[in-house]
Amino acid sequence: MSAIGKWPVGKWRVAVCCAGVAAMVSGGCTRAGERETVQGEEVAVLTDAPQVPPPITRDHPTRVIVNLEVLEVVKPLADGVEYSFWTFGGSVPGKFIRVREGDEVEFNLNNHPSSRMPHNIDLHAVTGPGGGAAASMTPPGHASTFSFKAINPGLFVYHCATAPVGMHMANGMYGLILVEPRGGLPPVDREYYVMQSEFYTTGKYGEAGLQPFSMEKAIAENPDYVVFNGSVGALSGDSGLQANTGETVRLYMGNGGPNLVSSFHVIGEIFDRVLHEGGTMANTNVQTTLIPAGGSTVVEFRTEVPGTFILVDHAIFRAFNKGALATLVVDGPADTVIYSGRQSDEIYQPEGGAIQSMTADGTPVAPPPMAATMAERIAQGQRTYAATCAACHQLSGQGLAGAFPPLAASDYLNADKQRAISTVLFGLTGAVVVNGESFNSVMPALAMSDAEVASVLTYVYNNWDNAGFDVTPAEVQAVRQGGPPVSAAVSAE
Numbered sequence: 001m002s003a004i005g006k007w008p009v010g011k012w013r014v015a016v017c018c019a020g021v022a023a024m025v026s027g028g029c030t031r032a033g034e035r036e037t038v039q040g041e042e043v044a045v046l047t048d049a050p051q052v053p054p055p056i057t058r059d060h061p062t063r064v065i066v067n068l069e070v071l072e073v074v075k076p077l078a079d080g081v082e083y084s085f086w087t088f089g090g091s092v093p094g095k096f097i098r099v100r101e102g103d104e105v106e107f108n109l110n111n112h113p114s115s116r117m118p119h120n121i122d123l124h125a126v127t128g129p130g131g132g133a134a135a136s137m138t139p140p141g142h143a144s145t146f147s148f149k150a151i152n153p154g155l156f157v158y159h160c161a162t163a164p165v166g167m168h169m170a171n172g173m174y175g176l177i178l179v180e181p182r183g184g185l186p187p188v189d190r191e192y193y194v195m196q197s198e199f200y201t202t203g204k205y206g207e208a209g210l211q212p213f214s215m216e217k218a219i220a221e222n223p224d225y226v227v228f229n230g231s232v233g234a235l236s237g238d239s240g241l242q243a244n245t246g247e248t249v250r251l252y253m254g255n256g257g258p259n260l261v262s263s264f265h266v267i268g269e270i271f272d273r274v275l276h277e278g279g280t281m282a283n284t285n286v287q288t289t290l291i292p293a294g295g296s297t298v299v300e301f302r303t304e305v306p307g308t309f310i311l312v313d314h315a316i317f318r319a320f321n322k323g324a325l326a327t328l329v330v331d332g333p334a335d336t337v338i339y340s341g342r343q344s345d346e347i348y349q350p351e352g353g354a355i356q357s358m359t360a361d362g363t364p365v366a367p368p369p370m371a372a373t374m375a376e377r378i379a380q381g382q383r384t385y386a387a388t389c390a391a392c393h394q395l396s397g398q399g400l401a402g403a404f405p406p407l408a409a410s411d412y413l414n415a416d417k418q419r420a421i422s423t424v425l426f427g428l429t430g431a432v433v434v435n436g437e438s439f440n441s442v443m444p445a446l447a448m449s450d451a452e453v454a455s456v457l458t459y460v461y462n463n464w465d466n467a468g469f470d471v472t473p474a475e476v477q478a479v480r481q482g483g484p485p486v487s488a489a490v491s492a493e
């Protein structure tokens, strides 16, 4: 793609030529309050994310007609997971709208006859009560019209504001409208539209089937999914963003919330320029930028080296456990001065390097010497317990209410030695009841040797009013050879 638009680079919305109360955001010299004449009329080009309508090349405001259709659709939220989305234009986020400062916008909101709900729209670009919400309340099979003048330039969120507002937003009703400043934005090679948002489902993350909205989780602000552009993986693999080396990329980023603030970051890139909160102020050389719920930001960067760059919410569990990941693949020749890639890989072994490790493939690293007797196992197990288990189950085995079950006097633990061994070897997920209290969480599989597992469990069994069992390495080995329980994922009790 070649340079977009016709504006001089470097003229970054600074009112250099206007004195006093000049229109700060303008490349031109029109004074604030002074109105340009509206000329002509056109129908707005609307696009689905990640595409953005072409830049506006007009040097005057016009009457822009926006036709936006509300559709309720069932679509994938993740692999095997479906959701009934309420949308502005058929997908999440809603269509991107692009107008120019000073434009008069005639807004037609059409609610498809197949909808079950009335909907409306509150555009943050509107100066007027409710941002147009009351004027645009539209029952299924109806169409409403209102108009507004785009007074302030910037990147604005729009969303449905029909009660219950939170639910309409949580179901996908938000998008972005860009009001370009009079002088336009500096040209770039690529522009993309990305919007972060959360979904609250009755099932856990990844639970298959059509998932209903969970009002309870939404009120608790505890989403199962945090995604870019409406679903897990919407912007990765073949659908990821693309660029070539040496290009400038501009991302129009929105955050539909409904609850969370995004700590937006691109792994391996630095934002050369950020239009803070989608307004006029430009910050430079930024690593991570905040996008408020119901807010936006514009980031720009130059692609210097090829590779895959990952867009994340740097509240990082959202990225790796809830879906907030997208990719930008940059093609082109390498520049080893800017980034060398791996230059060497040698063994590093500091003295006494008995580092506790939880390796991905489960292979234990550097097993400690074998404890021969039960007493030795208890002694050795105490150290392992403090180093590995206490972080979650606490030093005296009392656990943490609501999060980690107790190991002290645990009926679950004492009922079944093999099951306890299996828990440490293979991990445990799903609902378990310990001493009458239920837990439904995840214990990770811990990469430990047979001897370590034997020791730590012998220690646990011989403390805190537990059953006093001895657990030998041979017993652990037998359970290991049997493999993880078939229903490891749904597990126990």
Ligand code: HEC
Pocket (backbone or CB within 6 Å): 385, 388, 389, 390, 391, 392, 393, 403, 404, 405, 406, 407, 410, 412, 413, 420, 423, 424, 428, 429, 430, 431, 432, 434, 439, 440, 441, 442, 443, 444, 446, 456, 457, 460
């Ligand atoms: C990262 C946190 C974490 C660590 C570390 C951890 N556990 Fe757990 N453990 C849990 C959670 C969470 C559960 C409950 C899992 C569920 O809800 O399905 C659990 C359950 C158990 C249970 C069964 C329930 C009970 O209370 O009797 C046993 C036994 C157990 N852990 C032993 C251990 C031992 C021994 C270690 C150390 C070698 C250990 N755990 C390390 C989080 C942890």
Ligand SMILES: [Cu+2]
Pocket (backbone or CB within 6 Å): 086, 117, 118, 119, 120, 160, 161, 162, 168, 173
């Ligand atoms: Cu709605």
